[in-house]
Amino acid sequence: MAESLLVGAVAYTPNIVLIWEGLRDYFADGPIETDFVLFSNYGRQVDALLDGTIDVAWNTNVAWARTVFQTDGRCQALAMRDVDAAFQTVFVTRAGNEFDELADLRGRRLALGSRDSAQAAILPVQYLRDAGLADGEVEFVRQESDIGKHGDTGRSELDAIRLLMDDEADAAAIGINTWEAIGREELMPGALAEFWRSPRYSHCNFTALDTLPEDVRRPWVEHLLAMSWDEPEHRRIMELEGLRRRWVLPDMEGYASLFEAIENQGISPRW
Amino acid sequence: MVSVPAMQRNKVILDLVERVGPAEAGQVVEVPLGPGQQGLVERWCERAGHRLLAVEGDVATIRRGPIPDDDAMLDEIPVDRQPGARLWIYTNFDCNLACDYCCAKSSPQAERRALGPDRIRELVAEGAEHGVTEIFLTGGEPFLLWDLDEIVAACAARAPTTILTNGMLFRGRRLDMLRAMPRADVALQISLDSATAELHDLHRGAGSWQRALDGIRTALREGFRVRVAATVAAGEAGADEIAAFHSLLDGFGIDRDDQVIRPVAHRGFADDGVTLTIESLVPEVTVTADGIYWHPVTAGHEDQLVSRSLFPLGDAIAEVRRRFAAYRWETRTAAQRFTCA
Ligand code: SF4
Numbered sequence: 176m177a178e179s180l181l182v183g184a185v186a187y188t189p190n191i192v193l194i195w196e197g198l199r200d201y202f203a204d205g206p207i208e209t210d211f212v213l214f215s216n217y218g219r220q221v222d223a224l225l226d227g228t229i230d231v232a233w234n235t236n237v238a239w240a241r242t243v244f245q246t247d248g249r250c251q252a253l254a255m256r257d258v259d260a261a262f263q264t265v266f267v268t269r270a271g272n273e274f275d276e277l278a279d280l281r282g283r284r285l286a287l288g289s290r291d292s293a294q295a296a297i298l299p300v301q302y303l304r305d306a307g308l309a310d311g312e313v314e315f316v317r318q319e320s321d322i323g324k325h326g327d328t329g330r331s332e333l334d335a336i337r338l339l340m341d342d343e344a345d346a347a348a349i350g351i352n353t354w355e356a357i358g359r360e361e362l363m364p365g366a367l368a369e370f371w372r373s374p375r376y377s378h379c380n381f382t383a384l385d386t387l388p389e390d391v392r393r394p395w396v397e398h399l400l401a402m403s404w405d406e407p408e409h410r411r412i413m414e415l416e417g418l419r420r421r422w423v424l425p426d427m428e429g430y431a432s433l434f435e436a437i438e439n440q441g442i443s444p445r446w
Numbered sequence: 447m448v449s450v451p452a453m454q455r456n457k458v459i460l461d462l463v464e465r466v467g468p469a470e471a472g473q474v475v476e477v478p479l480g481p482g483q484q485g486l487v488e489r490w491c492e493r494a495g496h497r498l499l500a501v502e503g504d505v506a507t508i509r510r511g512p513i514p515d516d517d518a519m520l521d522e523i524p525v526d527r528q529p530g531a532r533l534w535i536y537t538n539f540d541c542n543l544a545c546d547y548c549c550a551k552s553s554p555q556a557e558r559r560a561l562g563p564d565r566i567r568e569l570v571a572e573g574a575e576h577g578v579t580e581i582f583l584t585g586g587e588p589f590l591l592w593d594l595d596e597i598v599a600a601c602a603a604r605a606p607t608t609i610l611t612n613g614m615l616f617r618g619r620r621l622d623m624l625r626a627m628p629r630a631d632v633a634l635q636i637s638l639d640s641a642t643a644e645l646h647d648l649h650r651g652a653g654s655w656q657r658a659l660d661g662i663r664t665a666l667r668e669g670f671r672v673r674v675a676a677t678v679a680a681g682e683a684g685a686d687e688i689a690a691f692h693s694l695l696d697g698f699g700i701d702r703d704d705q706v707i708r709p710v711a712h713r714g715f716a717d718d719g720v721t722l723t724i725e726s727l728v729p730e731v732t733v734t735a736d737g738i739y740w741h742p743v744t745a746g747h748e749d750q751l752v753s754r755s756l757f758p759l760g761d762a763i764a765e766v767r768r769r770f771a772a773y774r775w776e777t778r779t780a781a782q783r784f785t786c787a
Contacts, residue, residue, distance in 0.1 A: 189468070189469070190470055269453075333460045336460055340453050340460075356463045356494065357459050357460065358489070358494075362459055367456075407518035407521060410514075414511075415471055
C-alpha cells in the first residue's frame with residue numbers, strides 16, 4: 176500500500192494554502208498520509224498527473240475532460256464536492272430586457288467568460304446551438320481575464336457582468352456560483368434578471384490515473400467522505416473549499432454535456 | 447428598468463466579490479464606496495458570510511469569512527472556564543482594609559455600592575439559566591454586609607459559591623452569620639500573601655497577617671472548604687518564600703489545589719503589575735452595582751464595561767461570548783498570517 180499520496184491543486188486564491196494545509200492535517204490522522212503541491216494552471220497540473228509527479232489532481236471539469244482525452248480514458252474520478260454534482264450555467268440580462276428563452280438572444284450580444292471555462296464559455300455556446308441558434312447569430316463578447324484557470328477565479332464572469340451593466344452586452348452567461356456570489360436578483364433588485372438556467376452538470380473532481388491501486392483509492396475516498404460539516408475544524412476547510420455540506424462520489428453522467436460540447440466545438444484536448 | 451446611477455451603484459457588488467473573494471480567510475480588506483452603497487455592502491457581507499467592520503468616509507472595511515460561529519471558537523476552552531461559566535458578583539465596594547494594590551480601590555472610605563440580596567437572587571437565577579456553573583462573591587469585603595448570609599444562601603441554591611474575604615471579621619454576629627452558611631456548596635477564599643507577617647502587612651496594614659491567619663483557622667474549624675490566595679508583586683516572592691507559604695498551609699491541611707499564588711494586576715491602586723486588556727483576559731462575567739464588566743480584576747474600569755444595565759444578564763453573557771470569540775478568531779488569523787520568517 177502506498178505510504179502517502181501527493182495531490183495537485185491550482186492556486187487561484189491564497190485560501191488554497193489554508194484549505195490544503197487543513198486537508199493535509201486531516202489526512203495525517205487517516206489511513207493514507209496526503210500532501211499537496213500547487214500549480215499555476217490546469218494544463219501543467221494535468222501534465223504532472225500524466226507523468227506521475229502527482230498521484231491525484233483536483234481538477235475542473237475541463238481538466239477532467241483533458242485527462243480523459245489524453246489518457247484514452249485510462250483515468251478515474253474519485254470524489255467531488257456536493258456542489259460539483261449540481262453545477263449550472265445561468266444566463267442573465269438587465270432587468271427590463273424581455274428575454275424569455277435562449278432564442279431571444281438572436282442578433283444580440285452575449286458576454287462570455289474565459290474560453291477555457293466550461294460554465295461561462297464552452298457550455299453556453301453548446302446551449303445556444305441546442306436552442307437552434309446558428310453560429311454567428313449571437314455576437315460573443317469574450318472576457319479572457321482568468322484563462323488557464325478554467326474560470327475558477329470568477330473574474331472573467333464578473334467582467335462579463337460589468338459589460339452587461341455598462342450596456343456593452345445584452346446578456347451574460349455565468350456559473351451558478353458567481354450568480355450566488357453576487358446575490359442573484361436579491362441584492363440588486365431590478366438590476367439583473369435570470370432568464371435561462373441550464374440543466375445540472377458535473378464540475379470539479381479528484382482525478383487519478385487508473386493505475387492508482389484500489390487499496391489506496393478506497394480508504395482515501397472513504398476518509399475524504401467522512402469529513403463532517405458538524406466538526407468545526409472540518410467545516411472551516413469545507414466552507415473555504417465551497418462545499419455546501421459534504422464530499423460525494425462523482426456523478427459521471429454529469430460530464431456528458433461537456434464532452435459533447437468539446438467534440439461539437441472541435442476543442443482540442445490540449446490548449 | 448433601473449436608472450444608470452442605480453446600475454452604477456450596484457457595481458459595488460462586483461468590486462466586493464473581486465476584492466474580498468480572493469483575500470485570505472480572516473484578512474481585512476478595504477473596498478472603496480460611492481454614495482448610497484453602504485446598505486448594499488451590508489447585505490452582501492451578511493449573505494456571503496463576511497463581516498463588515500466599519501464604513502468610514504468612502505471606504506468599507508471588511509473581514510473576509512468564513513467566520514466560525516462563536517460556540518465553535520469557544521469549544522476549545524475547557525467547559526468550566528468558558529466565558530459565562532463563572533459569575534462574579536461584587537457584593538459591595540467598601541472594606542475594612544485599604545491594601546495598596548487593591549484592584550477594586552476598596553477602603554473604609556469607599557462608597558458601599560451594594561447590590562443587595564434581591565438583585566443578587568435575580569442575577570443568579572438568570573445566570574443559572576444561561577450556563578453559570580460557579581459563583582464568586584467578592585468586593586470590597588463581603589463580611590461587612592449584615593445580609594451576607596441571605597445572599598450566600600441564594601447563590602448556593604443555584605451553584606457552588608466561593609466568598610472572597612480577608613478573613614478578619616469572623617467574630618460576634620458576623621461569626622454567627624458564617625456559621626449559618628451551608629457548608630456543602632460554599633467555599634471561603636481568604637487572602638494571605640506570605641508565610642510571615644512582614645510582606646503581607648507591608649501591603650495590607652500592620653496586624654492584618656495575624657488576623658487573616660486566625661480567620662483561616664476559624665473557617666477550617668467551622669468545617670468550611672478554605673482556599674488561600676496570595677497576591678504577590680514581581681520579584682517579591684522568591685522560591686524560599688513560596689516554599690514557606692506552601693508548608694504553612696500544608697500544616698493547616700489545605701489542599702495544594704487550594705493554595706493559589708497570583709501576580710498583582712496593573713489596575714486599581716496598583717502602580718506596577720501585569721497589564722490587563724480585554725484581549726489578554728479570558729472573560730469571567732462580573733456584576734457590580736454600576737454595571738457588568740469583562741473580568742473581576744477590571745471591574746469599574748470603563749474600557750472593560752460590557753453593559754450598564756444588569757438585566758437581562760443572559761444578554762451580557764451572550765455579548766461577552768460573542769466578543770471573546772471574535773478576539774480569539776482575530777488572534778488566530780493574525781498568527782496564521784505572521785508565521786513566516
Ligand atoms: S484587596 Fe481585598 S482586603 Fe484589600 S482593600 Fe481590596 S478588597 Fe479590601
